[in-house]
Amino acid sequence: MRLGVGIGWRPEIAGFVGALPGLRFAEVIAESVHPEGPAPELLALRDRGAAIVPHGVRLSLGGAEPVAAERVAHLAACAEALGAPLASEHVAFVRAGGVEAGHLLPVPRTRAALDALTANIRRTQAELPVPLAVEPIAALFDWPDAEYTEADFLTELMERTGALLLLDVANVYANARNRGEDPAALLDRLPLDRVAYCHVAGGSEEGGRYHDTHAAAVPAEVLELVAELCARHRPPGLLLERDGRYPPAAELRAELDAIAAASGLEPVT
Amino acid sequence: MSGFDARLAAAQEALVRAMTAGGPMPEGFDAEAVRAAAHGILLKRAGEVARAWPALAASYGTSWKAVFAAWAAERPTRGSFRDGWDFARGNRDRLAGEAARELALAEARWSYDGQAPPRPRRAAARRVPGGAAVAFRGRVRVFGRNPSG
Numbered sequence: 001m002r003l004g005v006g007i008g009w010r011p012e013i014a015g016f017v018g019a020l021p022g023l024r025f026a027e028v029i030a031e032s033v034h035p036e037g038p039a040p041e042l043l044a045l046r047d048r049g050a051a052i053v054p055h056g057v058r059l060s061l062g063g064a065e066p067v068a069a070e071r072v073a074h075l076a077a078c079a080e081a082l083g084a085p086l087a088s089e090h091v092a093f094v095r096a097g098g099v100e101a102g103h104l105l106p107v108p109r110t111r112a113a114l115d116a117l118t119a120n121i122r123r124t125q126a127e128l129p130v131p132l133a134v135e136p137i138a139a140l141f142d143w144p145d146a147e148y149t150e151a152d153f154l155t156e157l158m159e160r161t162g163a164l165l166l167l168d169v170a171n172v173y174a175n176a177r178n179r180g181e182d183p184a185a186l187l188d189r190l191p192l193d194r195v196a197y198c199h200v201a202g203g204s205e206e207g208g209r210y211h212d213t214h215a216a217a218v219p220a221e222v223l224e225l226v227a228e229l230c231a232r233h234r235p236p237g238l239l240l241e242r243d244g245r246y247p248p249a250a251e252l253r254a255e256l257d258a259i260a261a262a263s264g265l266e267p268v269t
Numbered sequence: 270m271s272g273f274d275a276r277l278a279a280a281q282e283a284l285v286r287a288m289t290a291g292g293p294m295p296e297g298f299d300a301e302a303v304r305a306a307a308h309g310i311l312l313k314r315a316g317e318v319a320r321a322w323p324a325l326a327a328s329y330g331t332s333w334k335a336v337f338a339a340w341a342a343e344r345p346t347r348g349s350f351r352d353g354w355d356f357a358r359g360n361r362d363r364l365a366g367e368a369a370r371e372l373a374l375a376e377a378r379w380s381y382d383g384q385a386p387p388r389p390r391r392a393a394a395r396r397v398p399g400g401a402a403v404a405f406r407g408r409v410r411v412f413g414r415n416p417s418g
Contacts, residue, residue, distance in 0.1 A: 064278035097282030101289060102346040103310040105281075112274040119273075140306040144297030209302075211309050244316055 003237025035077035108143035151189035197237035322353035
């Protein structure tokens with residue numbers, strides 16, 4: 001399926017997103033959707049044939065505890081209500097022992113974590129009416145005692161579960177920069193043929209670390225990495241994520257155009 | 270494959286407690302990097318609470334994020350609506366004007382004991398700066414000298 005260039009749908013920019021003439025692909029935070037009555041602007045997008053992907057952020061697939069059945073049911077209901085071609089979540093955990101982290105946290109790259117992820121992804125896939133894509137996160141720190149490299153860990157997870165990969169190009173950039181590694185080298189070791197779509201976003205530097213905040217313009221280095229990726233294997237879709245500090249429409253349009261130019265996909269503006 | 274590993278569960282809980290609830294830093298981690306990540310999460314929480322409680326956040330001006338982050342550092346999130354509410358109640362004495370009004374309107378509309386999730390009230394009345402808020406079946410109207418201000 002060819003998705004093209006898309007944008008993360010947020011209530012604050014619903015008017016802007018709905019007015020993009022060429023848009024055929026958007027994503028919505030699943031926890032913000034009421035499946036029994038989604039926002040009219042979202043339904044209008046669906047009804048004009050755009051693919052809308054519900055993107056979960058609170059499932060905690062990487063938690064040692066089994067995913068909560070009601071959270072999986074909600075994601076499934078979102079996919080149903082939006083006529084989604086697929087759903088997505090993160091390779092991360094967001095709570096443990098009943099304590100909420102308030103954010104996506106990295107899992108240790110160990111066999112135990114791989115087993116827990118595999119079990120939770122399979123539980124989720126069993127209830128979803130559509131394929132699941134899972135997204136590695138940007139992490140400012142790693143767990144000690146890793147038994148796998150990041151690429152081997154993800155490849156093994158894809159093989160065990162049959163899940164698709166949601167590759168966040170900005171996360172790849174952020175992780176490589178914070179670890180002092182080469183981001184393109186990770187691309188060379190990932191199963192790029194399993195990428196369902198990609199995220200692209202901007203972040204900011206604080207205290208010598210790059211934080212993937214989604215609150216700034218996409219930096220040139222991330223756009224260059226988009227071009228590197230597409231030169232290897234162009235994914236079906238690339239999606240701009242923006243959370244908070246929404247810029248004027250002209251700047252958002254310029255960012256979408258820059259992603260289209262870097263990837264070789266059609267502009268949607 | 271059981272899918273549940275007690276050691277992994279305990280290790281994840283220890284990390285989350287260190288990052289959100291003042292727990293000890295687990296061994297083997299880059300403590301400075303974990304603290305930087307935890308601080309980033311607090312700033313993100315402050316932004317989310319500011320969207321749910323705009324007048325409350327605005328009443329702190331440019332110091333909002335720092336003040337909220339200090340308050341929230343050892344309080345795991347219960348969602349931005351309740352985080353803002355708990356913060357507002359904890360600082361009720363210094364709230365004035367729009368921020369006091371925002372809290373009063375929430376208390377007129379919702380029943381919240383500070384523990385269980387808030388529930389809509391059937392009917393309630395609360396003083397707000399410059400008048401009174403009356404809630405009935407989920408709708409709130411403000412009566413008084415300056416009802417729109």
